[in-house]
Amino acid sequence: MQAHTDARRNAEHRSFMRVLNRFAAMAVFFGLLLLPIAWFGRASFAPRTHENRRLEAFPRWSIHWAQDFERWFSDRYGMRDALVYYGSRLQMARTGMPMNQQVVVGRDNWLFYDENYTPGHLHFASLYGKDLFLPSDLKTIADNLSSVRQHLAACRIPFYLVIAPDKQTVYPEKLLMPPPPNAVTQADQLEAYLQAADPQLRIIDLRKPEQAAKAAQTRELYYRTDTHWNELGAFFGYQAIAKRLMQDGVLANAVGTRLDSYRIRTSPSAGGDIAVNLLDLPGYFRDHTVQLDNIQPRQAHDISLPGWPQDINNSFRVTENPVASGSLLLYRDSFFDALTPFVAENFHRIYSFLGRGIDGDRVRQAHPNVVMLEIVERGLRHLVDHPVNLASICE
Structure with missing residues (x-):
């Protein structure tokens, strides 16, 4: 009899605990909600x-x-x-694997960002010779750039297209699957087409200068956890730009083109834009900054000018150097941020727009000696966007 009573009590206890567990699970579930x-x-x-x-x-x-x-x-x-x-x-x-599918973790925890990634397809398709430009896109880009060049040439203003390399172009060996050495990329395809379509178009392709600098340097030129080059990588980009501008007579003698004009500092970093902004993993990956300190004090500084837009999120800047001459109207992306301190030492004034849409009204307003469009390799497709107000440049 006692055994029967105990068994009943145990069954009731188990039943009570099951009900209690259900209510507890529901409470936790709704509490989390x-x-x-x-x-x-x-x-x-x-x-x-x-x-x-x-x-x-x-x-x-x-x-x-x-x-x-x-x-x-x-x-x-x-x-x-x-x-x-x-x-x-x-x-x-x-x-x-990162939560963001546009991010790739490579060798030694190098992080890469594929802005154009489509789920189910290959990352960095262009780097492997895939996803090339359509003929119609090539023609549109060539027509856009040629139109800009011709309208500026009518006002005797030289125009330059500057291509900044993606990190995976300079450090392909850091990808888990490096691309074949002879793959034709979008940048290769576009540059060949532009040179044939308009031989007078001035293109400064920074891919080979960066690759050559990487081979000669023990320090890294790009951040491991960021999409951008560090200041050393930007310096070698500036060096190539200054060399071309001097060859063309745009600059008589560029300032600060020798590496021994700077002190190089390396310091730990909590992470760049990929680790922090895209993955929310500050401090998770090891990284460092490489900075160049000019031995001579810089002359250029940011100013505000009436009649020009206010700087909002670094979308527009005016940089002035009182001891230099000439002016540059610049359309750019974030890669030029690290270039600006170097380039600004050579122009009295730089009008810098974050974007690729060249506007003839701005050219007329600035009266620049040079117009430059800088674009990172992964953004080349944006060159299909048409420039505006070109007919008003020389008015």
Whole structure:
């Protein structure tokens, strides 16, 4: 009889515990769902997420208000930084693969970014001789650049296209699957087409100068965890640009083209734009900065000019050097940021726009001695965008 009673009590206890476990699981589940709301607006216990974009603004009333509110809340829910931070680390520890599919982890934990990656396809397809330009795109780009050159030439203003190399072009051996040595890339294809279509177009291709500098240097020219070159890599790019400008008589004697004019400093880094902005993994990968300190004090400095746009997120800058002469109107991407201190020593004024859309009205306003369009290799497809207001350049 006692055994029967004990068995019944044990069964009831097990049944009670099953019910309790169900309620506990439900409580934990709904608690986790409510946690982002309960923690809304409070500081996270993880490093702040750095994203290369603007967060959604609080929506105004419209028929799409609910959707806009969801995007706004998704940028700010409680413990978002912690969830992203530790989720990224868990993903890397568990699989060795980053959460962002546009990022590739190469040898020695070098990070690479493929802006043009399509899921299910090869990363860096152009580097392997794939995903080349269509004939129609080549013609559009050539027509755009030739039109710019011709309109500027009518005003006796030289025009230069500067191509900055991607990191995987200079360090292909750091990829897990290096490309074949004879692969024709988009940059190869485009440059050959442009030279045939318009031999007068001035192109400064920085791929070979950077590759030659890499072979001669023990220091690295690019950040391991960033898309960009470091200051040493930018210096060798500047050296090639200055050499061409002097050959063409645009500059009589460029300043600071010798490496022994600088002191080189190396220091640890918590990570570049790939590690921090794209993967939310600051400090996870080892990296370092290489900086060049000019032995002579620099003369160039940023100024503001009436009639020109205010600098918003570094989208427009005016740099002035009181002891130099001439002016440069520059259209660029972020690769030129590290070049600017070198180039600015050679021009009285640089008008620098973040973007590729050359505007004839800006040329007329600046009255530059030189116009330059700098673009990183992975962005070459953006050259299909048409320039505007070219007819007003010489007015």
